[in-house]
Amino acid sequence: xxxxxxxxxKINNLKxxxxxxxxxxxxxxxxxxxxxxxxxxxxxxESGCGKSVTAESILQxxxxxxxxxxxxxxxxxxxxxxxxxxxxxxxRGNEISMIFQDPMSSLNPVITIGKQIAESVRIHQKLSKKExxxxxxxxxxxxxxxxxxxxxxxxxxxxxxxxxxxVMIAMALSCQPKLLIADEPTxxxxxxxxxxxxxxxxxxxxxLNMGIVLITxxxxxxxxxxxxxxxxxxxxxxxxxxxxxxxxxxxxxxxxGLINSVPQLDGxxxxxxxxxKGVVPSLxxxxxxxxxxxxCPLATEKCLEEMPNLESAKENHQVRCWHYxxxxxxxxxxxx
Amino acid sequence: MTKxxxxxxxxxxxxxxxxxxxxxxxxxxxxxxxxSIILLFVLLIGIFAPILAPYxxxxxxxxxxxxxxxxxxxxxxxxxxxxxxxxxxxxxxxSLVIGFFVTLFSTIIGLIVGLxxxxxxxxxxxxxxxxxxxxxxxxxLLAIAxxxxxxPKTINVVIALVLVFIPSVARIVRSQxxxxxxxxxxxxxxxxxxxxxRILFLHIAPNVMSPxxxxxxxxxxxxxxxxxxxxxxxxxxxxxxxxxxxxxxxxKLSIYVAWWMTVFPGIFIVLIILGLNLFGDGLRDFLDPxxxxxxxxxxxxxxxxxxx
Numbered sequence: 001x002x003x004x005x006x007x008x009x010k011i012n013n014l015k016x017x018x019x020x021x022x023x024x025x026x027x028x029x030x031x032x033x034x035x036x037x038x039x040x041x042x043x044x045x046e047s048g049c050g051k052s053v054t055a056e057s058i059l060q061x062x063x064x065x066x067x068x069x070x071x072x073x074x075x076x077x078x079x080x081x082x083x084x085x086x087x088x089x090x091x092r093g094n095e096i097s098m099i100f101q102d103p104m105s106s107l108n109p110v111i112t113i114g115k116q117i118a119e120s121v122r123i124h125q126k127l128s129k130k131e132x133x134x135x136x137x138x139x140x141x142x143x144x145x146x147x148x149x150x151x152x153x154x155x156x157x158x159x160x161x162x163x164x165x166x167v168m169i170a171m172a173l174s175c176q177p178k179l180l181i182a183d184e185p186t187x188x189x190x191x192x193x194x195x196x197x198x199x200x201x202x203x204x205x206x207x208l209n210m211g212i213v214l215i216t217x218x219x220x221x222x223x224x225x226x227x228x229x230x231x232x233x234x235x236x237x238x239x240x241x242x243x244x245x246x247x248x249x250x251x252x253x254x255x256x257g258l259i260n261s262v263p264q265l266d267g268x269x270x271x272x273x274x275x276x277k278g279v280v281p282s283l284x285x286x287x288x289x290x291x292x293x294x295x296c297p298l299a300t301e302k303c304l305e306e307m308p309n310l311e312s313a314k315e316n317h318q319v320r321c322w323h324y325x326x327x328x329x330x331x332x333x334x335x336x
Numbered sequence: 337m338t339k340x341x342x343x344x345x346x347x348x349x350x351x352x353x354x355x356x357x358x359x360x361x362x363x364x365x366x367x368x369x370x371x372s373i374i375l376l377f378v379l380l381i382g383i384f385a386p387i388l389a390p391y392x393x394x395x396x397x398x399x400x401x402x403x404x405x406x407x408x409x410x411x412x413x414x415x416x417x418x419x420x421x422x423x424x425x426x427x428x429x430x431s432l433v434i435g436f437f438v439t440l441f442s443t444i445i446g447l448i449v450g451l452x453x454x455x456x457x458x459x460x461x462x463x464x465x466x467x468x469x470x471x472x473x474x475x476x477l478l479a480i481a482x483x484x485x486x487x488p489k490t491i492n493v494v495i496a497l498v499l500v501f502i503p504s505v506a507r508i509v510r511s512q513x514x515x516x517x518x519x520x521x522x523x524x525x526x527x528x529x530x531x532x533x534r535i536l537f538l539h540i541a542p543n544v545m546s547p548x549x550x551x552x553x554x555x556x557x558x559x560x561x562x563x564x565x566x567x568x569x570x571x572x573x574x575x576x577x578x579x580x581x582x583x584x585x586x587x588k589l590s591i592y593v594a595w596w597m598t599v600f601p602g603i604f605i606v607l608i609i610l611g612l613n614l615f616g617d618g619l620r621d622f623l624d625p626x627x628x629x630x631x632x633x634x635x636x637x638x639x640x641x642x643x644x
Contacts, residue, residue: 059526059527089530089531092527092528093527093528093529097528098524098527100524100527102520105521106520106521106524108539108542110542110543110545111539123529124529171524172528
């Protein structure tokens, strides 16, 4: 038998559970994902769908005392969930890096940015202080910050949000990781800066042939930058496919609703914007059947009783819905 | 290209302005300035005590007992005919030295204890219960108990006071560190592969500094007071050595004969404590971002009134 090419990251049936005083809450419930080198996987969904928890579970950054992980996270043939703390520290920042949503609070306010970048280098490489500082200046220059020699002496509060995110990128890429996890990297930035930051990430992604897990709720970003998409709802992946098939024909009513609710520039202005009724239920009250059923326009008795499995609807297109054929037949209006 | 130049230029202007603003805030903070001047005065006395003192502190001169303040003896002499001016200068020096070492060690140990407590829940319970235990005793009683157990030596006074003050530092550090620990940048550091000790000592520690520094000035003041009380009660620095507390103790016996024996050491104790407290209050106002806004507005208003 021919040896199959291993994916860079393979998540098998990941379950992340928090123990709280209300009981065990499973924020991520049976997520399976796959990512190859050089691919960008977008994870989309409303707030509270478990996107960030999935990302943080990969590096196991959640509070050790209250979180339990189950399943498999295989990175480069190694199960991260079975690795020791020491091994994880080796991997974090070196082979897998992460960029956070809020650049305002993800830098230490009392240390200059130069020192912080230099430190991210020194954690994994044996370099002198001078050498690492030089590298910090170099990294900053690569991210397109003007006059990096001056910038390294500044404190985080002295630079703008966009620049702070560039600093975060410089730190994340300091050791040339194989996988970058970007947790809503542009949500806190304005649109013009968003574009610059995403382009910058894309440029590095091509140079280093990195895999990126991009968490976002912006479908525009997904359409422009991602190769694969997973749509999440209440801790489950409900639809997973490549970008083209998703936008040409989304199969899950939730995905259809999400895409429909993106305002169109050339759309009919007299019409009200489409929305999905209701809100994401709390983790303490997870519906018994299909988790989206209470909000779904196509829901039937069966949906409320039985949970559908993630099944292949087409080639490379998986969906978790009893009625995806109805969607395919056009029973739901799809604006795009 | 032109755009880049513009950006640089505007930030340079901003940083210059900020610097001068900081300077104005520093110098217009009356508490801080007064406190610093008093402290500097006392500190210089402490440093140059051997040069300033005209007589040997232990030199007895039975002919010159109870000489009132005069040109020869600025602060007079005591019941053994020793020069009080020299003894007060050296007393200030000794009190400052004890205060300095007590503050230094209790801060370092308290910082480590507080950070460890914030990091680990089990350690937290153990360390904080020990601190609670130490807190339960009045500080002076605890210090007397420890010096009584260790014996009357200056070094033992330092050890006793360090033990007394560790809990108050540890508490402040712990509560502040618990807040900082939950910030995103700590998670971001973990994502970069930083180990817990790097995070604790290189990233959380600098973030707890500003409340700690203020607390440290108070500890300095309380240390000097406690040491004086200990010596006054006879449980502190052993007898012939001049500490401010010892001088008071000596003066107490002959307070109706020689008022100068108690008044001059007393003045210096008050000066040191006043200086440290003013300095601490001023520093607190200076470091507190909320007080900053009020102060700034006040200054602008005052300056306008003064000038125009």
